[in-house]
Amino acid sequence: MSENLQCTDTLHSRGFRVTPQRMVILRILQEADTHLNPTEVYQRAQHAMPGLTEATVYRTLAFLTDQGMVLAAHIGSGQLVYEIAGHAHHHLICRACGYTLEIEHELLAELYRLFKVSTGYQIDSLHTTFFGLCPECQAPELNNVA
Amino acid sequence: MSENLQCTDTLHSRGFRVTPQRMVILRILQEADTHLNPTEVYQRAQHAMPGLTEATVYRTLAFLTDQGMVLAAHIGSGQLVYEIAGHAHHHLICRACGYTLEIEHELLAELYRLFKVSTGYQIDSLHTTFFGLCPECQAPELNNVA
DNA sequence: TTCGCTATTGTAACTAGTTGCAATAAAGAG
DNA sequence: CTCTTTATTGCAACTAGTTACAATAGCGAA
Ligand SMILES: [Mn+2]
Ligand SMILES: [Mn+2]
Ligand SMILES: [Zn+2]
Ligand SMILES: [Zn+2]
Numbered sequence: 001m002s003e004n005l006q007c008t009d010t011l012h013s014r015g016f017r018v019t020p021q022r023m024v025i026l027r028i029l030q031e032a033d034t035h036l037n038p039t040e041v042y043q044r045a046q047h048a049m050p051g052l053t054e055a056t057v058y059r060t061l062a063f064l065t066d067q068g069m070v071l072a073a074h075i076g077s078g079q080l081v082y083e084i085a086g087h088a089h090h091h092l093i094c095r096a097c098g099y100t101l102e103i104e105h106e107l108l109a110e111l112y113r114l115f116k117v118s119t120g121y122q123i124d125s126l127h128t129t130f131f132g133l134c135p136e137c138q139a140p141e142l143n144n145v146a
Numbered sequence: 147m148s149e150n151l152q153c154t155d156t157l158h159s160r161g162f163r164v165t166p167q168r169m170v171i172l173r174i175l176q177e178a179d180t181h182l183n184p185t186e187v188y189q190r191a192q193h194a195m196p197g198l199t200e201a202t203v204y205r206t207l208a209f210l211t212d213q214g215m216v217l218a219a220h221i222g223s224g225q226l227v228y229e230i231a232g233h234a235h236h237h238l239i240c241r242a243c244g245y246t247l248e249i250e251h252e253l254l255a256e257l258y259r260l261f262k263v264s265t266g267y268q269i270d271s272l273h274t275t276f277f278g279l280c281p282e283c284q285a286p287e288l289n290n291v292a
Numbered sequence: 293t294t295c296g297c298t299a300t301t302g303t304a305a306c307t308a309g310t311t312g313c314a315a316t317a318a319a320g321a322g
Numbered sequence: 323c324t325c326t327t328t329a330t331t332g333c334a335a336c337t338a339g340t341t342a343c344a345a346t347a348g349c350g351a352a
Contacts, residue, residue, distance in 0.1 A: 012349090015299090016299080016300095017298095017299055017300065017347085017348050017349075018348075018349095019299090019300065019301080019347085019348070021300085021301075022300095038338085038339080039338085051301095051302085052301090052302090053301075053302055053303080054338090054339085055301080055302070055303080055304095055339085055340080055341085056300085056301060056302075058338095058339060058340075059300085059301085059340090060300095063300095074220050078226065078309080078310095079338090080224065092261060092265060092267045092269060094267070095270075101265055101267060103261070103264075103265065107257070107260060107261075107264070108257065110256075110257075111253070111254065111256075111257045114253060115238060115249070115253075115276070115278075118249075118253070119238060119247055119249065120280065120281035120284075121238045121240070121247060121276075121278050121279065121280055121281070122278045122279045122284050123238060123276045123277065123278035124241075124277065124278045124279075125275075125276045125277045125278065128274065128276065129271075130261070130267075130269045130271045130274065131269065131270065131271045132261075132267050132268045132269035132270045132271065133267065133268045133270075134266065134267055135266035135267070138266075138268050158319090161329090162329080162330095163317085163318050163319075163328095163329055163330065164318075164319095165317085165318070165329090165330065165331080167330085167331075168330095184308085184309080185307095185308080197331095197332080198331090198332090199331075199332055199333075200308090200309085201309085201310075201311085201331080201332070201333080201334095202330085202331060202332075204308090204309060204310075205310090205311095205330085205331085206330095209330095224308095224339080224340095225308090293352100294351100294352085295350105295351085295352080296349105296350095296351090296352105297348105297349095297350090297351105298347100298348095298349100299346105299347090299348080299349100300345105300346080300347080300348085301344105301345085301346065301347085302343105302344095302345080302346090303342105303343090303344090303345095304341100304342095304343100305340105305341085305342090306339100306340075306341075306342095307338100307339080307340070307341095308337100308338075308339070308340090309336100309337080309338070309339090310335105310336075310337070310338090311334100311335085311336075311337095312333105312334095312335090312336095313332105313333090313334100314331105314332095314333090315330105315331085315332080315333095316329105316330080316331065316332090317328100317329090317330080317331085318327100318328095318329080318330085319326100319327090319328100319329100320325105320326090320327090321324105321325085321326085321327100322323105322324085322325085322326105
């Protein structure tokens, strides 16, 4: 709830308007316990606000992402998914089984410092996705052993 | 040219077919000096092979990416772009001016080792994009000084 | 409260990307 | 070279995402 007031103030202070559409979408993301794609957000938004359109969902998700209130991520398969911006983290996804692991941003802090000193770029990506193989899917062919 | 023979052999050995469509698209990427999006690949392919369809371009780019012969990347704005898989590298993109820097994969090697020891995941992302601000765009308001 | 400005929304047309299915054509066997 | 198998393509219908523009509605000022 206080998060909502926080967002309201932030929007006001930046000269943007606080609309019911934005509040509804923000609340949906706050109450979600996973990443949601735009269609899922749209479907949930229909309950709270029947008139709201898909175009607005897409626009609002992009807007809230620009404002830093929402995080977006490409998780394989080209689809963008969203979540409320809380703790800074990234994702490791297994190409074989799809299992996803969350990792603390702190693990990337040193890399970002390295970027800064070697290139001057101040990187701020807070929701990067890395692909590879999880421990199980790396396992040597267990069937060969038997 | 030898790269083409290499790809041909690899496809054969994996049980896939070597089609003119695949060869045309592969050559287009080999001759390109930048990332290309699917539409750009399609347009260039039209010259060499008028009958080729957009659906095939999308499918072929995804296929070649799966085979590790092509690298894909999300560079802001949702569009996927492709390039021939050569040296392993990643990108730093400025959110303000869009200027893009290529960085050697070696800079990420330590991070990937860290992922392995702390999570067991063997990460192999070879074309990751990081966003932030380039040195120029970080500059304190120069107008204030005057 | 009322008014005016203009950011934001809904609409609808548009572009981008995906997919089921039948036709085509690689490529190995004979 | 011819035949057979089946991976791949083209087609066309579909889903996903974007955008121009006019209508709506925040919100600051009076
Ligand atoms: Mn996340
Ligand atoms: Mn690249
Ligand atoms: Zn796995
Ligand atoms: Zn810049």
